[in-house]
Amino acid sequence: MGLMSAEATVAKSPSRQVKVMVVDDSVVIRGLISRWVSEDPALELVGSHRNGRLAVEDIAKSKPDIVVLDIEMPDMDGLTALPLLLKNYSKARILMASTLTRRNAEISLRALSLGATDYVPKPESNSQITTSREFRTELLAKIKAIGGAVEDGPAQFRASRATAGRLGAAPTARAQQSRQALAADTAAGRKPATATAASAPVGTVAGPNGIMLRKMGSARPRALLIGSSTGGPQALEKLLQEIGPQMRSAPILITQHMPATFTAILADHLARASGMPSAEAQDGEVVQNGHIYVAPGGKHMELTKQAGQAVIRLTDGPPVNFCKPAVDPFFESAAQVYGAAALGVILTGMGHDGAAGARHIVDAGGSILAQDEASSVVWGMPGAAAQAGVCAAVIPLNQIGSKVMRVFRGERT
Structure with missing residues (x-):
């Protein structure tokens, strides 16, 4: 269904950490993802917020490479926050996170058409998220690939961040x-x-x-x-x-x-x-x-x-x-x-x-x-x-x- 352990492995010594912001109204999920990010040497946690409004207010200051954005949140949900996040800091890549419901699938794909880069499906409950190795692996793999994690040595797994949004651009060296x-x-x-x-x-x-x-x-x-x-x-x-x-x-x-x-x-x-x-x-x-x-x-x-x-x-x-x-x-x-x-x-x-x-x-x-x-x-x-x-x-x-x-x-x- 998604990325597993081998594809998630990235270099042990990145030349530049990927800056990550986590936006989720659940204290448990927000804390868990933030801890995963902080524990990974290729990543740097630069923001953690309980709703979209706080993330919109902070993004220009934090300048994250990747925003892990929940869909359903009070005050300002993910779909409402998405264009505002990109307006305030256009270099950010948005990774939507949602549970596997038909409604959330529809919203996630709509978010892609509005500028989100990708999505990651979340397990249904907090307990499943806590114990799901597959979710953690896929989430971190996508953050690194889309965010542009660069490692030393020839084996590199990264995205072309500067050109990722320019579909149809010329080839690069x-x-x-x-x-x-x-x-x-x-x-x-x-x-x-x-x-x-x-x-x-x-x-x-x-x-x-x-x-x-x-x-x-x-x-x-x-x-x-x-x-x-x-x-x-x-x-x-x-x-x-x-x-x-x-x-x-x-x-x-x-x-x-x-x-x-x-x-x-x-x-x-x-x-x-x-x-x-x-x-x-x-x-x-x-x-x-x-x-x-x-x-x-x-x-x-x-x-x-x-x-x-x-x-x-x-x-x-x-x-x-x-x-x-x-x-x-x-x-x-x-x-x-x-x-x-x-x-x-x-x-x-x-x-x-x-x-x-x-x-x-x-x-x-x-x-x-x-x-x-x-x-x-x-x-x-x-x-x-x-x-x-x-x-x-x-x-x-x-x-x-x-x-x-x-x-x-x-x-x-």
């Missing part, structure tokens, strides 16, 4: 290092493969910043497959708003790292953005052109072929890459069903989920596009795919839509 994805692998003892001029497969060419790019597959796509995580809801809305009116000849299938309840709300938002039918995927459902299918939280979405048709299969296996749903099994199964007619897109997100699955797509003759670092909130997932040498293009978000439509028209440039 840092892209070639894919630091965020490498940190998760290093923490887990893995050594992800990276493509270099010496090791790149036949058919690759050197792209910007030394990234090895593959040639686009020769087959015209019959399905658009998208994987995303941190920053994904905003990126998905922007992308589907652009391509929705034209995407009637193929299905769009999406795995976004999200818990249950949130994915249903996301599907509703994408329907409004795209003008296309959009819903959580159902087990056994036949995939139809012109429809959007969102992997439901807590399940893996895979594809299989029955009687010559693509059919959705939801599985309840263990998390993959610490995520459920995960992109890797989704992409791998799609490669088996669509082969060379699969077009995958990897958008902003923490970790490296999707890179291994993307390899299956390109090995089957399909193609992969990845969002570039400068337009990503966190360049983990797309960075890992870029460094693996499986991408045909690594481009800003505001160029992905037009690129997708050209590929579906049969163009290969």
